[in-house]
Amino acid sequence: MAKSKEELFRELSESVVEMEEERTVKVAEEVVRQGEDAYEAIEKGLSHGMERAGQLFEEEEYFIPELLMCSDAMYAGLDVLKPHLKRTGEKKGRVVIGVIEGDTHDIGKNMVRIMLETGGFEVTDLGRDVPPRRFVDTAKEIDADIIALSTLMTTTMDGMGKVVKILEEEQIRAGFKVMVGGGPISPGFAKRIGADGYAVNAAEAVKVAKRLLEGVGGVQVVA
Ligand code: B12
Numbered sequence: 001m002a003k004s005k006e007e008l009f010r011e012l013s014e015s016v017v018e019m020e021e022e023r024t025v026k027v028a029e030e031v032v033r034q035g036e037d038a039y040e041a042i043e044k045g046l047s048h049g050m051e052r053a054g055q056l057f058e059e060e061e062y063f064i065p066e067l068l069m070c071s072d073a074m075y076a077g078l079d080v081l082k083p084h085l086k087r088t089g090e091k092k093g094r095v096v097i098g099v100i101e102g103d104t105h106d107i108g109k110n111m112v113r114i115m116l117e118t119g120g121f122e123v124t125d126l127g128r129d130v131p132p133r134r135f136v137d138t139a140k141e142i143d144a145d146i147i148a149l150s151t152l153m154t155t156t157m158d159g160m161g162k163v164v165k166i167l168e169e170e171q172i173r174a175g176f177k178v179m180v181g182g183g184p185i186s187p188g189f190a191k192r193i194g195a196d197g198y199a200v201n202a203a204e205a206v207k208v209a210k211r212l213l214e215g216v217g218g219v220q221v222v223a
Pocket of ligand 1: 154182
């Protein structure tokens, strides 16, 4: 008997947490076979599982080797689901995304990129450990609408403010929307550094990005 989508998403999340790469692939294939929504499966299954793995790390139940195996399982599932994401036809805008200098955590940033691409954005991914200046230079080069900054570490948060500062110094601040996110980032922090938007996760990041381009005023927050 076919499983409900809730069961499938729960199983996907579990198989990531349990570091079971083959099982993750099998469940992801089942999601595709049953015609369930790939976007929802990534959000409620794979991403959810990775977030739980992160919590287990905080609770000292998991250590770095376990986390890396969880992320292997998550990426294996992504490989199956990604080709089935339904992209919206019309182009929404251009985004430059990356992880701030000094930080190599890129799982969350990769999730945000995939969701933005699915939501119709054209995304240039600068990867991780990216100097603030590079975000600005690339945004100018490709005529981006949004600069999306990620960091998971408190020690690298300041790099986000530097991006905003460079834009101001060059008197081009009004030309770009700056969106921030990642574990230690809060709406208050976003406001303090003069960013335009913050979102708590990848699905919400797409909503914030769309609102920013609609020109809605104030810091756009989805927490
Ligand atoms: C996985 C992980 C690792 C992996 C990273 C693998 C990789 N390629 O990314 C490995 C094992 C390599 C690693 C290494 C290290 N880690 Co680590 N790691 C984690 C862990 C457990 C989970 C992060 C994760 O992937 N979560 C799952 C994803 C899906 O969630 P996410 O990243 O939060 O992203 C979501 C949202 O935040 C949001 N989002 C993210 N980016 C953006 C951007 C925008 C624009 C928006 C809108 C939204 C958004 O959407 C995402 C998807 O929904 C966290 C703890 C935690 N619970 O967060 C520690 C953690 C981040 N690590 C930490 C540390 C200290 C390190 C190391 C320095 C450890 C060491 N001593 O070597 C190194 C880092 C070296 C460096 N300079 O970068 C600390 C940071 C502490 C601090 N100062 O703030 C944490 C908090 C753990 C802890 N409590 O000590 N780590």
